[in-house]
Amino acid sequence: MGSNLIVNYGEAVAMILFVIGFANLLLQNNLIKKIIGLNIMDSAVYLFLAEKGYIVGRTVPIVVNGVQSVEAYINPIPAGLVLTGIVVSVSVSALMLSLTIRLYRRYHTLNLDEIAALLQKEGL
Amino acid sequence: MILDYRAFDTFGESNVLFVATITVLVLLHFNKKQSKAVSETQEISKRQAKEAALDRSFEPKNDPILQCVAKFLVPLILIFGIYVVLNGHLSPGGGFSGGAIMGAGLILYLNAFGFEKTERFFTEKTYKWISFAALTTYCLCKTYSFYCGANHLESHIPLGIPGHILSSGLILILNICVGCVVTCTMYTFYVMFRKGDF
Amino acid sequence: MTTFQIILFIFLISCAIAVSCTKNLLNAVLVYMSFSLIMSLVWVTLESPDLAITEAAVGAGITSALLFITLKKVNAIDTAEKYDDFLRDGDEDYLEGGEANE
Numbered sequence: 068m069g070s071n072l073i074v075n076y077g078e079a080v081a082m083i084l085f086v087i088g089f090a091n092l093l094l095q096n097n098l099i100k101k102i103i104g105l106n107i108m109d110s111a112v113y114l115f116l117a118e119k120g121y122i123v124g125r126t127v128p129i130v131v132n133g134v135q136s137v138e139a140y141i142n143p144i145p146a147g148l149v150l151t152g153i154v155v156s157v158s159v160s161a162l163m164l165s166l167t168i169r170l171y172r173r174y175h176t177l178n179l180d181e182i183a184a185l186l187q188k189e190g191l
Numbered sequence: 192m193i194l195d196y197r198a199f200d201t202f203g204e205s206n207v208l209f210v211a212t213i214t215v216l217v218l219l220h221f222n223k224k225q226s227k228a229v230s231e232t233q234e235i236s237k238r239q240a241k242e243a244a245l246d247r248s249f250e251p252k253n254d255p256i257l258q259c260v261a262k263f264l265v266p267l268i269l270i271f272g273i274y275v276v277l278n279g280h281l282s283p284g285g286g287f288s289g290g291a292i293m294g295a296g297l298i299l300y301l302n303a304f305g306f307e308k309t310e311r312f313f314t315e316k317t318y319k320w321i322s323f324a325a326l327t328t329y330c331l332c333k334t335y336s337f338y339c340g341a342n343h344l345e346s347h348i349p350l351g352i353p354g355h356i357l358s359s360g361l362i363l364i365l366n367i368c369v370g371c372v373v374t375c376t377m378y379t380f381y382v383m384f385r386k387g388d389f
Numbered sequence: 390m391t392t393f394q395i396i397l398f399i400f401l402i403s404c405a406i407a408v409s410c411t412k413n414l415l416n417a418v419l420v421y422m423s424f425s426l427i428m429s430l431v432w433v434t435l436e437s438p439d440l441a442i443t444e445a446a447v448g449a450g451i452t453s454a455l456l457f458i459t460l461k462k463v464n465a466i467d468t469a470e471k472y473d474d475f476l477r478d479g480d481e482d483y484l485e486g487g488e489a490n491e
């Protein structure tokens with residue numbers, strides 16, 4: 068059962084990184100570490116996608132010396148999807164960091180437990 | 192690839208950048224004149240004014256090392272960014288990476304020389320007009336495929352010789368549009384976080 | 390190429406574990422910056438230079454810059470005052486060291 072996992076070690080590493088990022092997102096108390104965990108999770112998904120487009124023995128999909136046959140290049144479509152994903156990931160990070168700054172201005176703490184306690188006192 | 196075969200995905204992604212910028216603007220924009228007129232809590236506006244003043248006091252005040260290095264590096268970074276954007280269809284790079292590199296160059300300029308020098312060429316009006324023009328050009332350029340693609344009409348855009356910089360139809364123009372939008376977005380994120388105003 | 394890739398993957402996993410174990414926020418952001426840099430090298434070994442340039446410019450550049458400025462806005466960088474205290478105490482010991490030790 069484990070032989071497929073060892074042959075595709077890239078995908079296994081992507082899965083481990085996803086789990087580490089997800090655990091960070093859910094279990095950390097500090098807001099900034101949650102955001103870093105979300106970024107690690109995003110990177111793991113992009114690694115998995117790009118690994119699926121890689122074919123052993125072929126090279127970068129840029130036409131050099133007029134070689135235009137399809138057999139000499141890797142699959143370029145997953146790379147296009149990941150490119151869009153990276154830019155969306157930075158937008159989401161910027162949005163969440165600005166929300167963190169507003170939360171700090173209101174509650175003066177970055178700890179999620181304390182913010183929840185303060186919210187309960189306010190009656191929300 | 193992402194500008195011809197999956198151009199709609201790239202349009203949607205420019206949309207995501209636009210929405211993120213608007214949200215950051217709404218959350219972090221601090222307008223001194225307006226906050227005196229609106230009856231906000233006195234404490235919050237005073238604290239924001241103090242933060243803005245504190246941030247301005249952290250400006251380099253002619254830090255010599257940073258200014259020497261920035262005088263040398265910023266033109267190099269901007270030229271490299273423009274090269275990456277223009278050569279998107281011939282070598283690795285394209286709109287997004289070139290735009291991010293140019294945005295980083297502008298951020299370095301802002302850090303080294305302060306807000307007053309940067310406001311000479313990049314104000315709120317600049318950002319609005321560049322974003323609007325770039326996104327509209329992208330939208331108009333790609334509507335031709337609604338007419339040619341499904342109806343089997345001929346597309347009259349010259350394709351050129353592969354390997355030259357003016358080849359491959361509309362990809363060059365789309366790269367420039369995407370590069371402009373990404374540059375403005377990255378710079379706006381940084382300025383909103385730092386000062387709250389352009 | 391494969392050995393290099395395996396070494397990079399081990400670095401990635403250790404960076405990810407280190408981010409969750411540090412207590413200082415500044416250290417966590419610095420480790421995330423190096424995570425992004427190693428990710429950029431992994432894209433090169435996977436034959437996608439577009440992704441490598443974009444990840445280097447965006448991950449190790451823009452996201453890290455935004456994280457640093459957020460840390461400054463929430464006053465989570467606490468090295469300046471401790472360094473000043475250390476300098477001041479250190480100078481006093483040096484100046485009065487001769488007399489106090491007599």
